[in-house]
Amino acid sequence: MTPTRWRIRNSTLYPKNREVKATTSILEREVLIDKLAEIVGSENVVTIDEALEEFSRDHSFVKPVKPLCIVYPKNKEEVKRIVRFANEHEIPLVPVSSGPPHLRGDTVPREGGIILNFSKMKKILKIDTRNRTVIVEPGVTFGELVPELEKHGLKLNMPLLPRASKSVLTSYLEREPPLMPKYQFDYVDPLLTMEVIFGTGDEFRTGTASGPGSLEEINADMVNPFGPGDVKYFKLLSGAQGSFGIVTWAMVKAEVAPKARKIYFIPFEKAEDTIEPMNRLLRYGVMGSVADEIFALNNFNLAVILADKWPDDFEALNKSLAPWTVVLCLGGYRRAEERIKVQEKCLMDIAQELAFEPTPYLPGAPGKEKLLIQLLSRPWEREPYWKLRAKGSCAEIFFLAPPSKVTQFLHVVPEVAAKHGCDISSIGGYIQPIVQGHAYHVEFDIPYDLSDDKEKEIAQKVFMEASEELIRLGAFFSRPYGAWADMVYSRYAEGTSIIRKLKDIFDPKHVLNPGVLSII
Structure with missing residues (x-):
């Protein structure tokens, strides 16, 4: 018997092999739930509206779509059976492993279907x-x-x-x-x-x-x-x-894990000034990298992270911190204290050469050093998540660039934001060297109030326009979430063709997160 093929409309399953009319009978959702319950157990299939609504949207600008249900597999065999069931009936599956909040649109079911929640596979x-x-x-x-x-x-x-x-x-x-x-x-x-x-x-x-x-x-x-x-x-x-x-x-x-750690800070007036010191700190003779953790934050993001009492602490820190701060941690393993002293000597040599002043005390926020070391050792456990502390929602713009070109892109987001009347002093900045300093992750975080339609519209305009301009200038969006997928793949015809062929090989029925990459 040929299995029925189903397509989704308004969170309802319709047969794909016949025309849908107003009087056409539809597959009751209960039938789908029963079939999935046979695989994972009825307690692991969720259809409560509140839960479905939570997965229909996130903090990105991706259009909300309500899933049919949420399924919690417990092992590999259940995952295989669910994937084969989805293939048989051509029902989309959207895998989700992390808890909320979600920021990038990759967990929103573009074509409806089933949320495959892996939160019970925790071994x-x-x-x-x-x-x-x-x-x-x-x-x-x-x-x-x-x-x-x-x-x-x-x-x-x-x-x-x-x-x-x-x-x-x-x-x-x-x-x-x-x-x-x-x-x-x-x-x-x-x-x-x-x-x-x-x-x-x-x-x-x-x-x-x-x-x-x-x-x-x-x-x-x-x-x-x-x-x-x-x-x-x-x-x-x-x-x-x-x-x-x-x-x-x-x-x-x-x-x-190091036996001893010591943190240093290097204040800068401009984002551009942080790149060369980080380049040198990552490449110093036979030692290689002087630091373990190394990155740069602007005063807004650093204040958001370090603020205790909100908003008083945040406002004070935002004013007192340097516009940009390079943070680096030295780590001692065997002969820990001796190793850290050698690293400090290398740090001071580079500082003298490039004329910057590293300090073990955080300029503008003395006494917060120990807190930052503790924060960098663990995930963020407080509520709300740090990127959402300012206004409850946040639009991320991030991309990669080689060290020689990073400074060419740093002006784009602030200029576009100012053009649309956005307060550029309220935009978070983060620069992270990666792959031993062979590239840089550059990120701007634009906070906005999700309940304020005008503010959300401005944030979306800044997000779209700045992203387009960055791509035009050559910034590399290696993780094309949401609207970035169209921007990236419309400029990459050869790669797009290959990706589509690979999709047809490894997911011929296109049931795995369809639409998430725009082209497949």
Whole structure:
């Protein structure tokens, strides 16, 4: 018997193989729920309107679409069965691993369908202290993994203050920039091998985790992400926003936790002035990088992060902090104090050469140094999330640029914001060197009040216009979320054709997050 093909309209399933009329009978949602409940259990299928509404939108400008239901798989076999069921009936699946808030539109179901929520797949499968690796399922968050690694003397190369509910696997799969560029040797670092269910429902493992048998049976260290063969499958999945496959576990690198740490600050008047000092600090003779964590924040973002009592502390800090501050942490491991002294000597040599003044005290906020070290060691656990503290919502504009061209892009967002009457002093700035300083992640955070239609409209205009101008100037949007997908792929005809062919191979029915990349 040929299975019925269904298409979605207004969160209702309609048969695809016959014309939809006003009198045409529709598949009752209860039938779909029953079929999914047979796979995961009725308690793991949610249809409550409040829950569906939460997943219909986020803090991006992506058009809201309400999903049909939310399904919570508990293991790989359930994921495979759900993917095959979706293929049989051509129902979209949108994988979600992190808890709210969501900021970028990648979890909004563009064509409706089923939210595949991995928050119940929370196993830390293995912590390998010898190889400094950890294997996690997609539901494991930074708030859960960081304390466990601390017990083993390890730490993660985390992005800047991820929310505690952020999936570790998703963060690294989406190439969020880590704070320690000295330990990042490729743009997908620290992600290593992984297990994936492709859109066909087929199971696959990448790199040295590939081959028949269970993880225990293959008896491999699984640290090499390349392969099998000459194909780098992990790069196909990285940054794809769940549109090629669903990762059910991944191995990521961990680092040895330092025995001692010391933080330094370098104040600057302009964003452009931060680049050369960071370049030099990342490349100093045989030592390589002088610092472990190294990044730059403007006064707005640094004040948002450090403020205790809101808004009084924030307003005071925003006024007293330097316009831009480079933050760097020195780490001591074996012979910790001696190592830090050597790093300090290198830091002072570079400071003398480039005429800047590093200080262990935060200019404009003395006494906050210990707090910042603590914050950088863990995810953000307070509510609201730090990017939402100012006005309740935030539009992110971020891109990559080589060190030689970073300064060419730093003026764009402030100029466009000023053009539209936006207060440029209320825009957050963040500059993060990545891949040992071979590139820079540049980010501007535009806060706005979601309930204020005019303010939201201005933020959206700034977001769209600044993004278009940055792309025109050559900024590289390597993670094209939301409206960026159209901007990027409309300029990349050859790559677009290849991506579509790959989609037809690995997800021929286009059930995995359709529309998220605009072209597939």
